[in-house]
Amino acid sequence: MSSGVPAANELPAGTLGATTPPSAPAASYGFWTRLRVNSEYIVIPAFALLMAALLFALFLLAIGKSPVDFVDYVWRGGFGTAFSFQNTLQRSSPLILTALAVAIPARIGLIMIGGEGALVLGGFAAAAIAVPMVGVVPPIVTMPVMVAAAVIVGGCWVGIAGYLKYARGVNETISSLLLTYIGIAIMNFFVEGALRDATNPNKPSTKPIGEAYMVGHIPGTQVHWGFLVGVLLSVALYVLMTRTTFGFAARVTGGNYRAALAQGLPVGRLIVACAMIAGGCAGLAGYFEVAAIQGRANASLAAGYGFTGILVSFLARHNPVVIVPVAILFGGLVASGGLIQRRMGLPDATVLVLQGLIFIVLLVSETLYGRFAIFRPADVEDRT
């Protein structure tokens, strides 16, 4: 634009101020420039992942275990065979949904980590509402009711944290995690009390919902429908956050809260809506854990998917579509945990150590953004 021949109707210099516009909008760059600039968001997290893997390898060497064996078992337990890969996909389903529960509030500038609580309560709500309906109401009616119960309860649960943030300025990270503990206590209260299945002496659970009311597998696979729902939902939420007025308003609020207020955006409603979407996703994860895996609600619902989901979302830079491959990666890690434990004699917390390490290295790598000239568009270079 600026290098072209001056057009006849161009305003004389000085009318718009002495300087030219500081830089052209990103869209005017060529394809390769954009690819180069955007690849920063892939290269740096990938580098962080690699560094964390190296550190973890050193850790394994230090305690006298072989990192090569570890990789081998993760491959065999999570990806190597059709069976293990399907198991991985199945496990990535709650990870996708709980990661979405972190990513959507992150877009509006909130760090919410209440996915675990919404998952537990959503799953519990689905089981609790199904118990009196089983055998009375046909599955075709019961199953949507269960989904609705899980989504609504999960959504309202995290919605509380969103509302408290807006209305009272309560720190959403602390309140959402507190709500997780309260949610688990509520489920235990009912599962060990009023709703306990008296015929099951082993583990306190609700009554089983029965085979007919459970979610089946995607035809031709051993993967339940929750995976496909997770993938579709992440695409839908990507569209919602990037291509709609709602998403735009939410991102403006996340980028500059005061500007959003000054523009008259309904900040409170946006925050509560994002929190409720987050909770609804996590609640849906709970529904699938109950209706596709466990068949009843009990303490196994609090298996830590909500916490792994936090890491998945951060690694995907809170991009709903990127969450899917990252969740599959971590689903494989979670799925191979049992094999690693048995064959290598490592405690089940090994996966937690690796996850914590990845999380820390990833956050350290945040400092690298904008430091490398190779990722910078040409005309920005002289301004830094």
Next chain:
Amino acid sequence: MSAGLVTVLIAMLGGAIRVSTPFMFVALGECLTEKSGRVNLGLEGTLVLGAMVAYAISYHTGSPWAGVFAAGVAGSVLGAMHGSICSLPKVNDVAVGIAMMLFGTGVAFFFGKPYIQPTAPRLSSIPFGGFSDDANLRSALDINPLFFVGIAVALLMAWAFANTRWGLIVRTVGDSAGAAKAMGISVDRVRFLSTTVGGFLAGVGGAFLSLSYPGSWNQGLSSGQGLMAVALVIFARWSPLRCVLAALLFGAAGALGPALQSVGITQGYYFFNAAPYILTLGLMIATSSATHSTRDMPGELTMAK
């Protein structure tokens, strides 16, 4: 009825003293960190790691006080990690806290597995209830020396914040990094040290969990005490002395469930277990405000902006 009520109240007093100690240490550590303008949400992980390290060292050396010290060192290592990572530009301290929480718990569970079974020597308590014939009161007044150490630390911190050069430096850094820089203070170094020392205190709090009350190491030892203590600092408005009072209040709330159980009320056991979390949330709602930042809040806290 009134006898039952007295029993409950005595049990709550004893519980308040016992349960409050880890709250107190974590809250004091977090208070120091937040005074310097940074939030360390990872103290839950520090607490768990401290508990594990204290138990393991006490088991191997036979000296519980060596365990307490080792827990503090482990806590300060985690604190130093948090402090140094957060001094890098563009790194969010809340997110690092979440990562440290997961990392600390993971490491503690990883190395703690062999220590679930064996019994380590525990910290002995000082009996203060000798004057009374009431067995309940006597057991309530068996107070662990760490409780008094915590109160001493709180008094020392309150005095140091108000009267020493170091206290002034920490407060300046916490209220205005720009002013501190203008005074020639290295903001990052002060925050690093505050987070490290804060981690030490939180680790000692963990040692109390595994070496005094409940007094064993298992993976369910801490469920959110570290996090509640962070919330407690907000409620205590960044005053070490109010932290002690708030910790006692939280201890009493935490003791409510077991106290009611001791007189035979087991209904809603899980609900009373949730009491401290609900109390924390209630207090946060009561003390926070959407329109202005909390009174006495250090100006540099991300929560304040």
